[in-house]
Amino acid sequence: TQLLEQSPQFLSIQEGENLTVYCNSSSVFSSLQWYRQEPGEGPVLLVTVVTGGEVKKLKRLTFQFGDARKDSSLHITAAQPGDTGLYLCAGLISTQGGSEKLVFGKGTKLTVNP
Amino acid sequence: KAGVTQTPRYLIKTRGQQVTLSCSPISGHRSVSWYQQTPGQGLQFLFEYFSETQRNKGNFPGRFSGRQFSNSRSEMNVSTLELGDSALYLCASSLGPSGRAGIQETQYFGPGTRLLVL
Numbered sequence: 001t002q003l004l005e006q007s008p009q010f011l012s013i014q015e016g017e018n019l020t021v022y023c024n025s026s027s028v029f030s031s032l033q034w035y036r037q038e039p040g041e042g043p044v045l046l047v048t049v050v051t052g053g054e055v056k057k058l059k060r061l062t063f064q065f066g067d068a069r070k071d072s073s074l075h076i077t078a079a080q081p082g083d084t085g086l087y088l089c090a091g092l093i094s095t096q097g098g099s100e101k102l103v104f105g106k107g108t109k110l111t112v113n114p
Numbered sequence: 115k116a117g118v119t120q121t122p123r124y125l126i127k128t129r130g131q132q133v134t135l136s137c138s139p140i141s142g143h144r145s146v147s148w149y150q151q152t153p154g155q156g157l158q159f160l161f162e163y164f165s166e167t168q169r170n171k172g173n174f175p176g177r178f179s180g181r182q183f184s185n186s187r188s189e190m191n192v193s194t195l196e197l198g199d200s201a202l203y204l205c206a207s208s209l210g211p212s213g214r215a216g217i218q219e220t221q222y223f224g225p226g227t228r229l230l231v232l
Contacts, residue, residue: 002156040225041223041225041226042204042206042223042225043157043204043223045220045221045222048220088156088157090157092212095170099170099212101159101162101170101172101212102159102212102221103159104149104156104158104159105156106155106156106157107157
């Protein structure tokens with residue numbers, strides 16, 4: 001069972017279009033992160049959201065953390081070919097040992113066509 | 115500052131063999147985490163090391179093991195390889211361990227080692 005569900009799994013759009021990808025769970029997270037991964041590379045952190053209802057903007061990317069800290073969304077305005085990549089959300093959860101670990105969604109593979 | 119480096123980048127093994135992957139964290143980082151990434155399961159947490167001690171372990175069989183050295187470099191080992199172990203193995207380093215005092219340390223990922231088991 002996947003703790004974090006991302007949708008859509010695949011998204012192919014034209015340059016200039018807007019898009020939103022979602023990250024949902026039935027669990028509460030102390031924080032949630034978004035990463036972008038390009039072929040042949042490891043994921044690169046885009047943003048961390050901590051407070052329920054928090055909205056963060058990174059140029060054309062807008063990230064929102066749900067009020068209940070169970071879900072998040074990533075909105076891209078006027079997508080560009082350089083936005084192509086695998087977008088991953090990851091949530092921080094507590095473990096039985098008292099520490100915390102990151103769990104990842106399977107990702108949304110975005111292709112922006114010129 | 116050099117990023118996280120992983121060696122080798124590509125590896126082909128056959129079933130039943132064992133493999134050791136290496137990860138050198140960013141200078142000054144003391145925490146190293148390992149992840150397995152496959153198309154079907156996505157990124158799954160293997161284990162985390164901090165100051166040569168394993169802090170966290172994911173739900174993987176005992177064939178998967180790791181260790182961290184005093185210079186923070188880390189290795190992971192997979193024994194008795196199975197076809198399903200074919201994956202991209204990613205290492206990530208951070209200054210401190212995850213979840214310390216409620217703070218999520220930023221993890222910096224290496225490019226990964228792509229393992230193919232035939």
